[in-house]
Amino acid sequence: MAAIQFLNVGKRYSEGHDALIGVDFTLESGEMAFLTGHSGAGKSTLLKLIMLMERASRGHVLVGDEDLGALPRRLVSWHRRRIGVVLQNHQLLFDRSVFANVVMPLEIAGYAPEDAARRVRAALDKVGLLNREKHNPITLSSGEQQRVGIARAIVHKPQVLLADEPTGNLDPELSEGVMRLFEQFNRIGTTVLIASHDLSLIHRMRKRTLVLKNGRLVSGV
Numbered sequence: 001m002a003a004i005q006f007l008n009v010g011k012r013y014s015e016g017h018d019a020l021i022g023v024d025f026t027l028e029s030g031e032m033a034f035l036t037g038h039s040g041a042g043k044s045t046l047l048k049l050i051m052l053m054e055r056a057s058r059g060h061v062l063v064g065d066e067d068l069g070a071l072p073r074r075l076v077s078w079h080r081r082r083i084g085v086v087l088q089n090h091q092l093l094f095d096r097s098v099f100a101n102v103v104m105p106l107e108i109a110g111y112a113p114e115d116a117a118r119r120v121r122a123a124l125d126k127v128g129l130l131n132r133e134k135h136n137p138i139t140l141s142s143g144e145q146q147r148v149g150i151a152r153a154i155v156h157k158p159q160v161l162l163a164d165e166p167t168g169n170l171d172p173e174l175s176e177g178v179m180r181l182f183e184q185f186n187r188i189g190t191t192v193l194i195a196s197h198d199l200s201l202i203h204r205m206r207k208r209t210l211v212l213k214n215g216r217l218v219s220g221v
């Protein structure tokens with residue numbers, strides 16, 4: 001079954017700039033792939049369409065069976081809960097603990113506190129940070145902070161995990177560790193799409209790689 005489908009997708013920003021043109025690809029459920037291309041090629045835009053942070057100007061974006069262009073407004077938050085997102089600057093809040101950062105998506109989704117706490121600990125365990133739950137993230141290294149961001153992205157067991165330059169600030173060894181984590185989530189069935197311009201890292205991972213050039217998919221389809 002397809003997890004993500006782009007059918008002749010175009011995205012024109014209001015200024016008239018075409019960020020994506022005629023993009024067609026399918027990511028099967030349980031697949032892991034990279035998305036690469038020069039700065040401005042359209043990588044972040046493509047991910048934003050999947051998260052419904054932007055809407056396609058042409059064509060169709062499907063996540064599972066749902067055509068996002070036809071998704072009723074009341075289902076947008078349901079849709080976002082199917083997706084976990086990891087960003088380069090991880091957007092952790094430094095006025096609260098690691099635990100409090102990771103539990104946020106579960107609080108928003110209305111989980112009971114005990115259930116939420118169990119899930120947060122399971123997520124922190126998966127990223128190797130169970131002993132840091134009471135720390136403030138500002139006291140952690142950048143690699144550890146990124147792993148807190150990953151725990152927060154997967155704590156609600158999303159079907160799809162998206163990452164936008166998740167290793168941008170990390171040295172090669174830490175970057176590889178983060179990629180191995182994504183691989184682990186993929187192995188248990190999560191569909192993973194990672195935007196990155198770290199070509200040597202992508203090469204080492206030996207996964208399908210979608211390449212964008214000036215808004216068009218030129219390879220990996």
Ligand SMILES: Nc1ncnc2c1ncn2[C@@H]1O[C@H](COP(=O)(O)OP(=O)(O)OP(=O)(O)O)[C@@H](O)[C@H]1O
Pocket residue numbers: 013014015017018019037038039040041042043044045046197
């Ligand atoms: N909100 C916006 N309004 C107008 N233009 C935008 C907007 N967001 C992105 N763009 C433009 O769309 C094009 C694609 O941008 P996008 O951020 O998707 O590229 P990218 O491949 O992720 O680049 P980078 O690697 O530098 O993050 C760029 O020319 C960018 O300037």
